[in-house]
Amino acid sequence: MASVRFEAVSKVYGSDSKALSNFTLDVADGEFVVLVGPSGCGKSTTLRVLAGLEEATDGRVFIDGVDITDETPSKRDIAMVFQNYALYPHMTVFDNMAFSLKMRKLSRTEIKRSVTETAEILGILDYLQRKPRELSGGQRQRVAVGRAIVRDPKVFLFDEPLSNLDAKLRVQMRNELARLHSKLKSTMIYVTHDQAEAMTLGDRIVVLKDGYIQQVAPPLEVYNNPANRFVAGFIGSPAMNFFKAEVHGSELRAAGGSIQISSTAEGSYTLGVRPEDILVSEDGRFVCSVEVVETLGSEKVVIGTAESGESVTARCKPDTDVRPGGQIRFEIDSSRVHLFATDGVQQKL
Numbered sequence: 001m002a003s004v005r006f007e008a009v010s011k012v013y014g015s016d017s018k019a020l021s022n023f024t025l026d027v028a029d030g031e032f033v034v035l036v037g038p039s040g041c042g043k044s045t046t047l048r049v050l051a052g053l054e055e056a057t058d059g060r061v062f063i064d065g066v067d068i069t070d071e072t073p074s075k076r077d078i079a080m081v082f083q084n085y086a087l088y089p090h091m092t093v094f095d096n097m098a099f100s101l102k103m104r105k106l107s108r109t110e111i112k113r114s115v116t117e118t119a120e121i122l123g124i125l126d127y128l129q130r131k132p133r134e135l136s137g138g139q140r141q142r143v144a145v146g147r148a149i150v151r152d153p154k155v156f157l158f159d160e161p162l163s164n165l166d167a168k169l170r171v172q173m174r175n176e177l178a179r180l181h182s183k184l185k186s187t188m189i190y191v192t193h194d195q196a197e198a199m200t201l202g203d204r205i206v207v208l209k210d211g212y213i214q215q216v217a218p219p220l221e222v223y224n225n226p227a228n229r230f231v232a233g234f235i236g237s238p239a240m241n242f243f244k245a246e247v248h249g250s251e252l253r254a255a256g257g258s259i260q261i262s263s264t265a266e267g268s269y270t271l272g273v274r275p276e277d278i279l280v281s282e283d284g285r286f287v288c289s290v291e292v293v294e295t296l297g298s299e300k301v302v303i304g305t306a307e308s309g310e311s312v313t314a315r316c317k318p319d320t321d322v323r324p325g326g327q328i329r330f331e332i333d334s335s336r337v338h339l340f341a342t343d344g345v346q347q348k349l
């Protein structure tokens with residue numbers, strides 16, 4: 001258990017490939033922090049710098065207040081779980097999990113107790129004598145997590161550990177990791193590009209883009225109050241709608257209609273509206289030509305075009321009468337809209 005501090009860390013690969021810029025972040029002891037962002041934004045680089053697998057070009061890294069920037073990986077007491085599991089193929093599950101303990105020269109009894117206890121928590125007791133190739137993807141993933149747990153590290157790092165699993169197993173393993181964290185109360189830093197994983201697992205989410213931090217906040221804060229247009233569009237599924245907007249006095253004109261807002265922010269903006277804040281109603285002042293209707297059972301997702309020619313996505317009740325080629329009318333929940341200035345920064349309303 002430990003706290004982690006990144007202080008103005010930058011990483012440049014080769015002479016010009018800037019992967020991480022001025023990255024400063026404090027992770028509290030026992031906290032679960034999720035790094036999220038599109039491919040290539042610097043997520044793995046962040047973990048690799050902390051683990052000592054890459055050298056920071058600039059800045060310092062601390063564990064429990066101790067500067068470990070120049071420490072070798074083996075001295076950092078960090079366990080990392082990778083996307084591809086990285087199990088030793090010729091060893092049994094037991095030996096894979098026991099490996100680091102043998103290196104530390106623990107007694108056979110201690111090793112057996114530790115591995116068995118962990119295998120029990122993860123539900124893999126019955127597979128201890130199998131080789132990795134005799135396991136399913138989900139079972140292999142559990143072994144990889146188990147191998148990290150037995151080491152009892154100061155910090156756990158996860159690099160997209162669930163991305164090779166099918167959708168159902170992903171959700172199941174996601175819940176197991178959440179349960180594991182509340183049981184172990186260890187410091188965990190978790191990388192994903194799946195915003196649903198970020199929302200459900202993180203005490204806090206760090207949204208990255210092109211090596212720069214965009215926002216650091218608890219999941220609901222990121223969802224309800226995104227710092228900028230990039231975060232707004234990245235977090236949330238289906239994604240937020242964006243419309244060109246003009247504000248005059250308290251009137252906001254967008255998407256071929258207008259709403260009243262409590263703002264004095266005259267000028268041109270981008271209006272952001274979450275799909276659940278597009279309210280389908282017969283006397284709505286906005287019109288949308290419907291192109292696609294996704295019937296999901298619990299709701300319908302309607303995708304179409306507004307009078308302004310811009311795309312609209314709305315979530316509505318499963319019994320809403322709507323079909324492709326038709327039209328719907330809608331209102332916008334003006335208490336929940338977001339306004340982004342031309343530089344992308346959210347304008348307070």
Ligand SMILES: Nc1ncnc2c1ncn2[C@@H]1O[C@H](COP(=O)(O)OP(=O)(O)OP(=O)(O)O)[C@@H](O)[C@H]1O
Pocket residue numbers: 013014017018019037038039040041042043044045046193
């Ligand atoms: N060894 C390397 N040499 C040169 N450039 C690299 C190296 N590793 C990563 N990069 C570059 O650094 C940037 C960040 O890479 P990184 O692997 O951290 O991204 P990521 O957010 O983990 O992406 P993904 O979601 O695809 O795993 C990318 O532009 C990548 O091409």
Ligand SMILES: [Mg+2]
Pocket residue numbers: 043044045159
């Ligand atoms: Mg990566």
